[in-house]
Structures are given as structure tokens and as C-alpha cells.
Amino acid sequence: MTSPAARTDAIALLARYYAAFNAGHWEGMLECLSDDVAHDINQGERVVGKAAFAEFLKHMERCYKERLEDIVLMASEDGTRASAEFVVHGEYLATDEGLPEANGQTYVLPAGAFLAIAGGKITRLTMYYNLGDWTKQVVG
Template identity: 60%
Template sequence: MKDLIQRYFDAFNAHNTEDMLACLAPDVEHHVNEGTIRVGRTAFAEFCAHMSRCYDETLTDMVIFVNEDGTRAAAEYTVNGTYLETDGTLPPAHGQTYKLPAGSFFSIADGQITRVTTYYSLSGWTAQVS
């Protein structure tokens, strides 16, 4: 299952939402950092479109962990980004760059990701772009 998680993140870094979606179960639960839970590939694709409009991000220093039976995984990484367009009530965007540690947690069934939960410090990000 480590290969599945690696494919997901390779697609993220390639800005290839279609390849990310191919890793996900149709009813995937996407637990967004400090946001609501989105369910399904369509909601995930809409989130990705919004994020791509507002942020340009690449993940580095990736370490992936998988439990023995392959039903859970986690990844720790560094987010390297540029804030492209003001996102809602967040600080105004004017091309600020940022770098912060983050992590994702996954549930896996039948060779697909059924849950993605992502964590990072929003206050840390805000301090960097303000």
C-alpha cells in the first residue's frame, strides 16, 4: 500500500488531479485541515480545483508509513508553496512563499484510499504570509 500513497503524492506534486482521483475510492472521505468533511471524488476534485487556483504547492522530505495489514497509512512532509490568489477570509495573496511541516493520514480498502486527513498549522501558515 505504500506504492498507492506514493502514487497519490506523486500526482499531487505533478498537479495531476485525475491521477490523484484514481487512487481514491468513489466515496472517499476527505477530512480537510480546520474544515468540513467532504465525501466523494467529485467533492475532492472541487477542493483540488480551488486549491490549485489559490496555491502552488510541492511536497518534499516525504516519509510514508504503512501498518502491517495495509489498512492505514501516514505521511510526513514539508509543504513548499506560493500563495497565488486570496482564499476567502485568509490574508490577501500577493505571491508570498511559505514552507511548513504537514502530515496526512489514510484509510485504505480494496486497493483504494477511503479516507484522507491532512494536518498543518494554519496559524504558522498565516504568520508566514501576513
């Protein structure tokens, strides 16, 4: 049975998650995730679990400084599926394995995410952005 507040609750969860991202509050992001969260990394593998996600955040913090703007959040009526569209404003801080050399390049990149939600937590996060566009911006 669908609760009338399900969509609102899902949007509020995503708002907390992305506010924590923009604040650099990794613990706040992790609090929004289920223990067995599945994270589909853009053009990469699926990793499972909060511990794996925490390691991903450490890696991202080392290589990138990012802020999301123009965030639009959407959710299904039953609150089990959601999406986010945003523009990433970033700085490439340290060379990421297999990618061009970093020297503080900045980039602006449209991106999006599809999410699954259960029990008031994000259970799946699938990220999408155009890696070719990002590469063109950082290679110059």
C-alpha cells in the same frame, strides 16, 4: 487475513498519490481514491466523494501552487491505515476566503496526513498542518 504485501501495496498507493500531486496530475490523484472517499480538510469540514475532492483540487489550484518534499510514508502491517509526513513548499496565488490577502507569498510548512485504505484505494484522507504558522508566513 493480512497479506504479506499489504504494507508494501499501501506505501506504493501513497507514493503514486503524492507523485501525482507533485506533478500537478489531478486525475492521477483521483484514480487513487475510492468513489466515496472522505476528506477531512485541515481545520475544516469533512467532504465526501471524488466529485467533492475534485472541486477541492480546483480550488487549491486557483489559490496555491505547492510541492511536497521530504515525504515519509508509513503503513500498518495490514495496509488499511497509513500516514504521510512532508514539508509543503508553496506559493499563495489568489486570496482564499477567510484568509489573508494573497500576493504571491511563499511558505514552507511541515504537514501530515492520516489515511485509510480499502480495496487498493484511499477511502479517507485527514490533513494536518499548523494554520497559525502558515498565516504568520504569509502575513509577514
